[in-house]
Amino acid sequence: MEIETLKEIWVATNQEECQASSDPDILNMLHAKSGGLIARMKQNLLFELIMVIVIFSGVAFYYFTAFSGRLSQVAWAYILLALVFVVYYYHKNKLLKEMQCITCRVKSNLQMQVLKLEQYIRLYLVAGTLMVPILMILFFVLFMVRHWWPGLSQMHLNSSLFSTMAYFLIMIGLTVLTWYINKWYLNFLYGRHIKNLKSVYEEMNEDETEL
C-alpha cells in the first residue's frame, strides 16, 4: 500500500468519525478541573502552603500561650519558618506559571518546559535539603539562649562541647541523607516525565545540525 493511499484512507476515516461533541458536554468540560501535570503541581503546591500556614500558626499560637509565654522564641521561630516557606512558594509558583506556553510552537514549549522543570526540581532539592540544617541550627541557637548562656560555667562548657559536636555531626548526617532521599523522590515524581520530554525535544533537533 502506498503512502498516497494512506492519505485517502486518513481523509475518509476522519470525515466519517469526526462528529462534533454536543454543546452541553463541552460546557461541562469547561467547568472541570484541569488534570494536566502542571495544574496538579500547582494544586499540590497550594495545598502544601495552606498546610504549612495552618500547622505553623497553630504551633506558634501554642508556644505563645503555653508555659506562660516563656517559650515565645520558639513561636517566633515557627513564624519565621512560615515566612521562608511563603518565599519558597512564591518562587515555585512563578516557575510553574512560566513552565507552559500552550499556544507556542511545540518545540519552544518543550524547551521551556524542560528548562523550568529542571529549575523547579533543583529548587525543591536545595530547599528541601537546606531545611534540615537550618531548622537544627535555629533550634540549637534557641536552646543555647534559653538554657546555657545564662550562667555558663567552665564545667558546663567542657561537657557541652562533646554533645555540641555530636549534634552537628548528626545534623550533617541527616542533611546528606535528606539530599539522597529528596533526589530519589524527585526522580520518582518527575524523572520519567522529564526524560520523555527531553527525548521528544532531542528528536526534534536530531537532523537540525546536519542540515
Place this chain on the structure above:
Amino acid sequence: MAQDQSQQRFLQLISENSGIIQKVCRLYGHSGEDRQDLFQEIIIQIWKAFPQFRSESKLSTWMYRIALNTAISNLRKRQRSPKIAELDVAPLLSAEHYDHEKEEKRQLLYEAISRLSELEKAIVMLYLEEKSYEEMEEILGISQGNLRVKINRIKEKLRKNIHFQFQPIASPVEKLVTVEKNKDISYE
C-alpha cells in the same frame, strides 16, 4: 452576558474544529478513557487560551499547537500500549458506514502510525492532513529542511510497518506442502 457570548463563540469554534482535537486524541490516547481525558484537557486548555486568541495566526495552526502541546506534555500520565491502533474504531461507525475492507485499511493505518514515536505521530498527522511545510513549521517549530528529512524517514518506516503487517502467515498445511515440494526437488 459577555461570558455567555464568549461561551457561544467558543462552542462554535469547537464544533467547527473538533476534528483537529479528535485526531490528536486518537493518535495520542491509548484507550477510550484516555482519549476522553485528553479531549477534555485540550478543551480546557483551548478555553483558557481563548481570550488571548488574536487572528495573527491561522485558527487551525493555533488549535493544533494547543492540542499537540497538551498531548505531548501529558505523556507521563498515559501508559504506552502496543495495541494503540486496535481501539474501538468499529463502534464509532454506524452500521451503514461499516465497510470491512475500509475498516481493515483503517486499522492498518493506525497500527502503522502507533509504532511511530510521539513526534513522528505529530508530523505524520500534519502530513496526512496535507498541511504545507510552512504551516508544519509554524506548529511544530522544526525547520522545513528538517521536516523534509523526517517525513521521508517516516514514509519509509510506515512502508515497512505496513509491509510487515501484510506478510501472510503460512498455515501448517501450506508449510507441509512447501516441505514436500522441496523434498521432491532435492530427489531430482
